[in-house]
Amino acid sequence: MNFLPTDEQRLAVEGFNRFLDTRLEPIVRRYQPDKLIEKERMLEIFQMMLPYGMGGNGLISEANGGLGMPWLTYAMMYDNLARVSGDVAISLLIQQLGAYSLEVCSNDAMRQKYLPRMVRAEIIACSGISEPGVGSNVAEVTCRAKADGDHFIVSGEKTWISNGHYSDFCMVIVRTSDEGARGLSMILVDRQEHGYESRNIDKLGLNSTSTAQLFFDNVRVPAGNMMIQAGTGLKNTLVLFEKARPMVGLTSVGIAQAALNKAVAYAKERRQHGKPIGQHQLIQGMLADSAIQLDAARLLIYRAFNLIDHGVRSEVESAMAKCYATEIAVDVASKAVQIHGGNGITKDFGVELLFRNARMMTIPDGTTEIQKLIIGRALTGLNAFS
Ligand SMILES: Cc1cc2nc3c(=O)[nH]c(=O)nc-3n(C[C@H](O)[C@H](O)[C@H](O)COP(=O)(O)OP(=O)(O)OC[C@H]3O[C@@H](n4cnc5c(N)ncnc54)[C@H](O)[C@@H]3O)c2cc1C
Incomplete structure (x- = not known):
């Protein structure tokens, strides 16, 4: 093990x-x-970041026009990107991850058609899993793809x-049969060629x-756009998700971190009781924590990426990393607001925005509770999902 x-x-x-600091x-x-x-x-912005491997090209193999970066190196750089802009x-x-999905779980035709434009950052991808009635339990997806x-x-x-x-384009998780989890597939729907509507959410x-929100209203999509085996x-x-x-x-x-x-x-700058507040022990305690x-x-995160780089499954380690990091980030951002006193809750000092941004992240890609169920299942061998 080497931490350097x-x-x-x-x-x-x-x-x-x-x-990041001078241009982004x-x-x-x-x-x-x-x-x-x-x-x-x-x-x-993606195009400006391409030379660093941070425009959608970094994790794609050189054979497909990417830089073939290790996940851990990519993660170290991404950490700093998130510091400047979540x-x-x-x-x-x-x-x-859209480009990565095209590379590793797609068919040749889809790969050839979309991946080159993704690694040049000419088009933008999204991934459609959640629905108004389907969140934590992906197996319940109702969006239909009916053969015609x-x-x-x-x-x-x-x-x-x-x-x-x-x-x-959207890589949409769709239901192709009524066999529960086994009835799900992923199809690529192109906004211009096939058509779908979107509405941004505040x-x-x-x-x-x-x-x-994305709306698919009986959209006709060629069968060749089915990205993976039905x-x-x-x-x-x-x-x-791993x-x-x-x-x-x-x-x-x-x-x-921001x-x-x-x-x-x-x-270091704000003074109360005759000295910088950073010289009060309770403030230093919050900073140290x-x-x-x-x-x-x-x-935890770097361990998960190290496993991924070595081709080792990391379901539990990834769940631990996501669960812990997203929860402590809310606490760290909250302490930053506290240290700023009244100024912390204004729009002028930026920490209220960071607090709001941090609060978002305990929900996507499996909530904190879902990560704990994954970890608990590994510990006990008992499945609390069913
Ligand atoms: C910033 C952001 C970005 C997102 N991006 C995407 C995206 O790109 N693509 C996409 O498809 N989705 C995306 N999502 C959706 C996200 O994946 C879902 O919001 C998430 O899976 C939770 O689903 P839900 O909101 O329907 O909550 P629900 O599943 O309804 O959960 C509500 C509450 O119940 C709890 N809960 C649910 N089941 C259990 C259980 N078995 N045991 C204990 N507690 C449980 C949850 O933890 C939560 O606290 C995004 C969400 C956010 C906030």
Whole structure:
């Protein structure tokens, strides 16, 4: 076990950090606190990040035009992206995993048609699982894909879809038969070619990126757009969750790190009772607890990505990382608000936005409770889901 980054990782993170602090930060600041980054601007940002492997190309193999980065190196850079913009980080998370899904669980035709434009950041992907009546239990998906000759007719509604309003295509989890979990498949629906509508959702936080409802009104999609073998939709979703969950945790870590950085700066500057508040022991206690929580979360997350890089299944480790990181991030951001006193609850100091953003992340890709059920099942051998 080695906790030191390699020279390659250190240089990659340093170079990306310079870009983030000098070029990305001034752009995203213009959209804070709650203005939606336009699709064209989001694509422009992805394109600016391509040289660093952070525009949807990083985790794609060199054979398919990507950089073939290890997940752990990618994660170290993503951590910093989330520190500068949780909104851009979430958009990239979906974009990168969309490209990854095309590469590893798709057919040749879909891969050839969409992957090159994804690795050049010319189009935006989204992933449609959740529905108004289906959240934690993916097996209950109702959105239908009904066979009609050499086409499928897709009908239904998806909700809370990250990148939904931006999306050029959606990888939709659909029901192709009534056999419960075994009746789920994944089909690629192209907005321009086949047509679907979206409506952006106004939310508690992360409003600079799109979360949307998607409406599929008897959309005719060629059978060749079925990305995976019919009936394996749930299995593929669960394998993708293993990778997505530590990345969601890392989004939280980045957001909370930004809050801690602000709290440290404020504690050194703000004076009460004749000295900087950072010289009061209880304030130092809050800062120290936050730093410990963030490091512990990072270690869980980096372990999960290390396992993924070694091709080892990481369902439980990914669940632990997501569960812990997203929960402590709320606490760390909350302490940053507390350290800012009254200023903390205003829009002027930025920590209230980070608190709202952190609060969002305990829900997607399996809530905290769902992660605990996965961990509990591994500990006891007893399945609390059924
Ligand atoms: C920021 C954000 C981005 C998202 N992006 C996407 C996306 O890109 N694509 C997509 O498809 N979805 C996305 N989602 C949706 C997300 O995956 C769901 O919100 C999540 O799975 C929870 O589903 P739900 O909201 O329907 O809550 P529900 O499943 O209705 O859960 C409500 C509450 O009940 C609890 N609960 C449910 N079942 C159990 C149980 N068995 N035991 C104990 N407690 C339980 C939950 O933990 C929760 O507290 C996103 C959500 C958010 C907040």
